[in-house]
Amino acid sequence: MKIIALTNQKGGVAKSTSTLNIAAGLVMLKKKVLIVDLDPQASLTDFLGIPTEDSFDIYDVLTGNKNVNDVIVEKEGLSIIPSSIDWAEETLESDPYLLTNTFKDVAGYDFVLLDCPPHLGLLNLNALILADSIIIPIKSQIAPLKSLNKLFKAINGIKETFDKEINILGFLLTEFDSRTNLSKEVREIIAENFPDKLFKTPVRTNVSIAESISYNKSVLKYAPSSHGAEDYLKISKELIYRSKK
Numbered sequence: 132m133k134i135i136a137l138t139n140q141k142g143g144v145a146k147s148t149s150t151l152n153i154a155a156g157l158v159m160l161k162k163k164v165l166i167v168d169l170d171p172q173a174s175l176t177d178f179l180g181i182p183t184e185d186s187f188d189i190y191d192v193l194t195g196n197k198n199v200n201d202v203i204v205e206k207e208g209l210s211i212i213p214s215s216i217d218w219a220e221e222t223l224e225s226d227p228y229l230l231t232n233t234f235k236d237v238a239g240y241d242f243v244l245l246d247c248p249p250h251l252g253l254l255n256l257n258a259l260i261l262a263d264s265i266i267i268p269i270k271s272q273i274a275p276l277k278s279l280n281k282l283f284k285a286i287n288g289i290k291e292t293f294d295k296e297i298n299i300l301g302f303l304l305t306e307f308d309s310r311t312n313l314s315k316e317v318r319e320i321i322a323e324n325f326p327d328k329l330f331k332t333p334v335r336t337n338v339s340i341a342e343s344i345s346y347n348k349s350v351l352k353y354a355p356s357s358h359g360a361e362d363y364l365k366i367s368k369e370l371i372y373r374s375k376k
C-alpha cells in the first residue's frame with residue numbers, strides 16, 4: 132500500500148481536483164484506492180456531492196471518536212474518508228502522529244491519496260509524516276519558486292525534527308496552457324531544477340474538469356474523451372510507474 136500526499140500550501144493549484152481524478156484513473160486501471168479529505172474546507176467531499184453534515188468524517192477519526200474504517204464512504208466507484216466544514220485544525224490535539232496512529236488499521240488498498248489543506252499546519256504535518264511520498268501540484272500560470280521554497284523549508288524541518296525522509300514522487304503541472312509563455316516557463320523552471328521529478332504529462336486547462344465537479348463526478352466519468360480525462364489517465368499510469376521506482 133502506497134500512501135501519497137498531494138500537497139502545496141498554495142490554494143487553487145488543483146490538489147483536490149487532482150486527488151479525485153488521479154484516484155478515478157487508478158480505479159480505471161484496476162487499483163484499489165482510498166482518498167482522504169484532510170481539508171476542513173471539505174472541497175473533495177463536496178466535489179463528490181457527499182453531505183458534510185450529520186455523518187462521520189476525518190475529524191471523528193482524528194479525535195479518536197471513530198475507527199478509520201467506520202467512516203469510509205463509497206461514491207462513484209471511489210472509497211473516500213470525507214471531511215466536514217464544521218471543525219478547525221486548532222481543536223485537534225497537537226500531535227504529528229494522529230493520522231499515522233489511526234491509519235494503522237487501514238489495509239487492502241493499493242494506493243491511499245491524501246488531499247491536504249492549503250496551509251502548512253498540523254494537518255499537513257500529519258500527512259507528510261504518514262505519507263510514503265508526495266505529489267506537488269503546481270498551477271502553470273503563476274511563478275512557482277517562491278511558494279516551493281516555503282514548502283521545501285517545511286519538508287527539511289520535518290526531516291530534521293522527526294527524522295522522516297520525504298520522497299517527492301513528482302511535480303504535477305496543472306491548468307497548463309501550451310499557448311502561453313508562462314506555462315512553458317513554469318515547465319522549464321521545474322524541469323531544470325528537478326529533472327527526474329516532473330510528471331511528463333501536464334494537466335491542460337479544460338472546461339470539462341470544472342464542469343464535472345457540478346455533476347459530482349470525476350472528469351474521467353463525466354467526459355471520458357475530454358483532454359482532462361486523457362491527461363489524468365496518463366498521469367495515473369505514470370504514478371503507478373513512478374511509485375515502483
Ligand SMILES: Nc1ncnc2c1ncn2[C@@H]1O[C@H](COP(=O)(O)OP(=O)(O)O)[C@@H](O)[C@H]1O
Binds near residue numbers: 144149249336337340
Ligand atoms: N485543468 C483544469 N482546468 C480547468 N479548471 C481547473 C483545472 N484544474 C483545476 N481547476 C479548477 O481550479 C479550481 C481550484 O481547484 P482545487 O482542486 O479546488 O484546488 P486546491 O485543492 O489546490 O485548492 C477548481 O474550481 C477547479 O475546478
Ligand SMILES: [Mg+2]
Binds near residue numbers: 170
Ligand atoms: Mg483543495
